Amino acid sequence: MDIRTRLIDTAExxxxxxxxxxxxxxxxxxxxxxxxxTLYKHxxxxxxxxxxxxxxxDRRFMRSLASAVSVDExxxxxxxxxxxxxxxxxxxxRSWAETGGDVPEVVEAMERHKARLRQRIEEIVEAETGRRxxxxxxxxxxxxxxxxxxxxYRGRATVDVALRAARRLxxxxxx
Amino acid sequence: MDIRTRLIDTAExxxxxxxxxxxxxxxxxxxxxxxxxTLYKHxxxxxxxxxxxxxxxDRRFMRSLASAVSVDExxxxxxxxxxxxxxxxxxxxRSWAETGGDVPEVVEAMERHKARLRQRIEEIVEAETGRRxxxxxxxxxxxxxxxxxxxxYRGRATVDVALRAARRLxxxxxx
DNA sequence: CTCAATGTAAAACGATCACTTTACTTGTGC
DNA sequence: GCACAAGTAAAGTGATCGTTTTACATTGAG
Numbered sequence: 001m002d003i004r005t006r007l008i009d010t011a012e013x014x015x016x017x018x019x020x021x022x023x024x025x026x027x028x029x030x031x032x033x034x035x036x037x038t039l040y041k042h043x044x045x046x047x048x049x050x051x052x053x054x055x056x057x058d059r060r061f062m063r064s065l066a067s068a069v070s071v072d073e074x075x076x077x078x079x080x081x082x083x084x085x086x087x088x089x090x091x092x093x094r095s096w097a098e099t100g101g102d103v104p105e106v107v108e109a110m111e112r113h114k115a116r117l118r119q120r121i122e123e124i125v126e127a128e129t130g131r132r133x134x135x136x137x138x139x140x141x142x143x144x145x146x147x148x149x150x151x152x153y154r155g156r157a158t159v160d161v162a163l164r165a166a167r168r169l170x171x172x173x174x175x
Numbered sequence: 176m177d178i179r180t181r182l183i184d185t186a187e188x189x190x191x192x193x194x195x196x197x198x199x200x201x202x203x204x205x206x207x208x209x210x211x212x213t214l215y216k217h218x219x220x221x222x223x224x225x226x227x228x229x230x231x232x233d234r235r236f237m238r239s240l241a242s243a244v245s246v247d248e249x250x251x252x253x254x255x256x257x258x259x260x261x262x263x264x265x266x267x268x269r270s271w272a273e274t275g276g277d278v279p280e281v282v283e284a285m286e287r288h289k290a291r292l293r294q295r296i297e298e299i300v301e302a303e304t305g306r307r308x309x310x311x312x313x314x315x316x317x318x319x320x321x322x323x324x325x326x327x328y329r330g331r332a333t334v335d336v337a338l339r340a341a342r343r344l345x346x347x348x349x350x
Numbered sequence: 351c352t353c354a355a356t357g358t359a360a361a362a363c364g365a366t367c368a369c370t371t372t373a374c375t376t377g378t379g380c
Numbered sequence: 381g382c383a384c385a386a387g388t389a390a391a392g393t394g395a396t397c398g399t400t401t402t403a404c405a406t407t408g409a410g
Contacts, residue, residue: 017275018275019196019272019273019274019275021194021196021197021273022196022273022274022275088272088276089264089268089269089272090324093264093324093327093328094264094269094272094273096327097194097263097264097269097327098194098196098197098269098273099194099197100192100193100194100197110328111328114328114329135336135339138333138336139336139337139339139340141321141325142317142318142321142322142325142333142336142337142340143317143318143321143340144321145320145321145324145325146316146317146318146319146320146321146322146324147317147321148324149265149268149320149321149323149324150316150317150320152268152271152272153268153285153286153289154289158313158317161310161313161314161317162314162317164310164314165314165317165318165340165344168343168344168347169340169343169344172343172347
């Protein structure tokens, strides 16, 4: 595997499992099996590394939603994501909060991700109902966000609750 | 103001605004205007301080929901909370994640808070509909959790979206 | 008047922080 | 066969981490 990919993957796991600030560069370089010199040649700084990690995670997350054209598939994909990656809350919001909103690269990565997620949900709602519905998309975004965070303490069944609530909202809007 | 109260209030603000790990004890003692010796006499360690902060925040948060007997009042209180305290995501989940789930006192404070929140929502749903409805309470918990986190990047209007979605779910369950 | 409690300031603790530097080993392409 | 790019290990940068310690001031109760 490419050294840069290995670095970014390792960083994502450590940041996600132990937190950004709590993860030291020593632990990172040892886990990735590279020297600190190489790390800094590649990513420049710890903050830049975080921003890169977030961008890469966004790409992977959006790809996992790429084929969904219904809320069933949306929450299905979300359930698979949690099963694969674990559920420890949204890494974008956690990173934003851990850095106090003070790191522009991180703020922008978070905002980009949330805008894309919101856009994707809008498309799914339109595919399912046949029309644009901002309010419905907003509601389902809330359910996705809620499931993401409640799953950390209520487990994966939360995704099913979110799906059923989304279905009721859609059926209500249709009827 | 009592020295211990001042310490806990200051810690809550700093942890919330800048993150737990990123907040050093020096900054904390200077902001609270106390010596580090006194701080450690009172709370023992940084982790214990965090647990105490969370318990105190839970008390204050639950008190702000104490009089609500409808979802309108529930989300009304939530909106007031965000207006007063700002919206940077759930401090309990953020603290749990920042400490990697490795600090028992923090894990327990988070779980206590979430159990109480879920219980409070169950009561509000019962007051509003006249009957117990676990599924409906689960859905509204998701909307509360979703609003809490989406408010960080979509602003306070998110609370209104959550309220309207909750109303539709309740009306659907009633009819 | 004095003892004990409660506070302060400030230095010291070893560890660790993010990051840089020095010195050396590898291929790879021309 | 040699220069160059890309990696390593390891020491060093000064700063800061959470926590403890030393030495001293204030204050209220008996």
